[in-house]
Amino acid sequence: MQDLGISILFKGINFQRLMGGLWVTLRLALITIGLSCLFGLLFGVLMLSKKRVAKVFCRVWLEIVRFMPQLVLLYLVYFGFARLFGWDLDGETSAVMVFTFWGTAEMGDLIRGALTSIPLHQTESAAALGLKKGQVYLYVLIPQTLRRYVLIPQTLRRLLPQAINLSTRIIKTTALVKMINVTEVLKVGQQIIGQFYRQPDAAFWVYFVIFLLYFLVCWPFSLLAKQLEKRWA
Amino acid sequence: MADTILRVNGIHKSFDGTGVLRGVSLEIREGEVVVIVGPSGCGKSTLLRCINGLETIDKGEIYLRDEKISGRTKDLHLVRQKIGMVFQSYDLFPHMKVMDNLLLGPTKALGKQKQEMEREALSMLERVGLKEKAHVFPRTLSGGQKQRVALVRAMLMHPEILLLDEITAALDPEMVSEVLNVVIDLARGGMTMAIVTHEMRFAEAVADRVLFLEEGVVLEEGTPEKFFHAPTTERARRFLQSFTYASKRDKAEVQPKNNLED
Ligand SMILES: Nc1ncnc2c1ncn2[C@@H]1O[C@H](COP(=O)(O)OP(=O)(O)OP(=O)(O)O)[C@@H](O)[C@H]1O
Numbered sequence: 001m002q003d004l005g006i007s008i009l010f011k012g013i014n015f016q017r018l019m020g021g022l023w024v025t026l027r028l029a030l031i032t033i034g035l036s037c038l039f040g041l042l043f044g045v046l047m048l049s050k051k052r053v054a055k056v057f058c059r060v061w062l063e064i065v066r067f068m069p070q071l072v073l074l075y076l077v078y079f080g081f082a083r084l085f086g087w088d089l090d091g092e093t094s095a096v097m098v099f100t101f102w103g104t105a106e107m108g109d110l111i112r113g114a115l116t117s118i119p120l121h122q123t124e125s126a127a128a129l130g131l132k133k134g135q136v137y138l139y140v141l142i143p144q145t146l147r148r149y150v151l152i153p154q155t156l157r158r159l160l161p162q163a164i165n166l167s168t169r170i171i172k173t174t175a176l177v178k179m180i181n182v183t184e185v186l187k188v189g190q191q192i193i194g195q196f197y198r199q200p201d202a203a204f205w206v207y208f209v210i211f212l213l214y215f216l217v218c219w220p221f222s223l224l225a226k227q228l229e230k231r232w233a
Numbered sequence: 234m235a236d237t238i239l240r241v242n243g244i245h246k247s248f249d250g251t252g253v254l255r256g257v258s259l260e261i262r263e264g265e266v267v268v269i270v271g272p273s274g275c276g277k278s279t280l281l282r283c284i285n286g287l288e289t290i291d292k293g294e295i296y297l298r299d300e301k302i303s304g305r306t307k308d309l310h311l312v313r314q315k316i317g318m319v320f321q322s323y324d325l326f327p328h329m330k331v332m333d334n335l336l337l338g339p340t341k342a343l344g345k346q347k348q349e350m351e352r353e354a355l356s357m358l359e360r361v362g363l364k365e366k367a368h369v370f371p372r373t374l375s376g377g378q379k380q381r382v383a384l385v386r387a388m389l390m391h392p393e394i395l396l397l398d399e400i401t402a403a404l405d406p407e408m409v410s411e412v413l414n415v416v417i418d419l420a421r422g423g424m425t426m427a428i429v430t431h432e433m434r435f436a437e438a439v440a441d442r443v444l445f446l447e448e449g450v451v452l453e454e455g456t457p458e459k460f461f462h463a464p465t466t467e468r469a470r471r472f473l474q475s476f477t478y479a480s481k482r483d484k485a486e487v488q489p490k491n492n493l494e495d
């Protein structure tokens with residue numbers, strides 16, 4: 001008698017393996033989101049610089065992000081950099097680098113928007129106190145930007161959904177890393193399917209469960225976004 | 234004779250080809266209070282902003298004591314540490330409590346000790362009647378209170394000179410005098426100041442010298458007695474007349490004799 005396809009997921013440690021894969025996905029995404037927020041803050045500040053070097057730097061960064069498929073960047077870093085510079089990067093590190101490169105640009109753009117929405121006289125009165133440019137950002141503009149994320153409804157309404165949207169996009173995009181030998185949830189699924197190649201509906205059930213897993217991970221994010229919007233509106 | 238603190242030498246500034254300052258010169262000695270008046274748009278704010286480098290001048294020089302400060306780009310912040318400025322808009326940092334607003338400049342720009350500055354800040358707050366507001370956020374203050382805090386914030390940097398740009402213009406009339414009295418108190422304490430204001434009675438009370446600016450040119454300069462009671466130009470006369478009418482509605486009471494402690 002043939003089992004129902006879904007039951008293969010509960011054979012042996014298959015389910016555990018799938019969860020392990022999901023954890024890899026989440027870990028990748030969370031590290032990327034964290035780093036993107038951090039570097040995005042700096043990138044956003046840099047985008048406002050009037051210096052030529054900074055402008056060119058940001059421009060090149062943004063154009064690469066805009067035009068390059070993520071997969072190309074992944075291959076470039078994972079295979080290319082290893083050869084070229086002799087770096088022995090594992091798949092996960094390469095993936096974090098590439099996704100952070102992308103997330104930084106997008107988060108930077110959000111931060112830049114928030115920074116420019118702070119009235120000019122805040123910058124001027126901080127400068128008039130004799131603070132250096134970096135100090136003006138560090139003590140006056142950035143704290144206000146971060147507070148704006150939390151305290152000011154209009155800015156929040158615009159920024160938070162965008163930031164959360166970016167986070168879910170990062171989670172989704174991590175699926176690409178299976179191409180550079182990172183065993184995340186999708187890869188685990190494919191391994192399981194390969195194991196049960198004689199079971200014709202295995203593929204459907206495995207991918208269906210993965211579909212559900214992605215949904216379960218991303219859904220709370222959008223719930224959170226809605227909840228926050230409602231509370232602070 | 235007291236030292237010259239500020240020397241502005243024939244400065245020009247234009248925006249989009251329009252000359253806003255057209256050869257303005259000005260000297261302020263230590264302890265002197267110079268009031269700058271003139272019709273709206275004549276360049277008063279621009280003049281003050283040029284002095285502390287918020288605008289770059291097209292021509293001329295600005296000296297702070299004997300140091301040329303115009304045309305600098307690199308260590309502008311060092312110059313600004315010696316020039317206090319308070320603006321018309323309430324410019325306290327909204328994310329910081331009053332005390333943190335006050336300490337930011339002295340601790341971060343000047344690198345002073347926090348505890349010792351806190352003591353000084355408290356005693357200054359007390360002087361302007363706001364000691365109990367040290368640990369509240371600016372949004373809980375009235376406009377008049379905010380401007381008094383802004384004055385204290387500038388003074389805590391121990392500037393060589395204080396630039397005030399219409400610091401009561403955005404206030405409700407009943408709050409004007411509480412702020413102006415602080416300024417009068419500072420003037421009595423020997424603070425060197427350049428003040429832009431539309432409060433003519435205050436100007437007369439506080440000024441050692443009055444500068445009448447019109448279309449980017451200094452049209453008249455003299456003692457307050459002379460300027461307010463015997464102006465030489467027709468323009469100045471007409472300018473002052475517009476205030477005689479307005480002052481009938483003016484509710485602000487500035488009492489130069491008033492002590493601040495009460
Ligand atoms: N950043 C700027 N860009 C373009 N024009 C400017 C700028 N700043 C000031 N101006 C113009 O320069 C002129 C003088 O402005 P300024 O603010 O110095 O006048 P003011 O004497 O302070 O007037 P008010 O009494 O209304 O404050 C005005 O015509 C103004 O429109």
Ligand SMILES: [Mg+2]
Nearest residue numbers: 277278279399
């Ligand atoms: Mg002005």
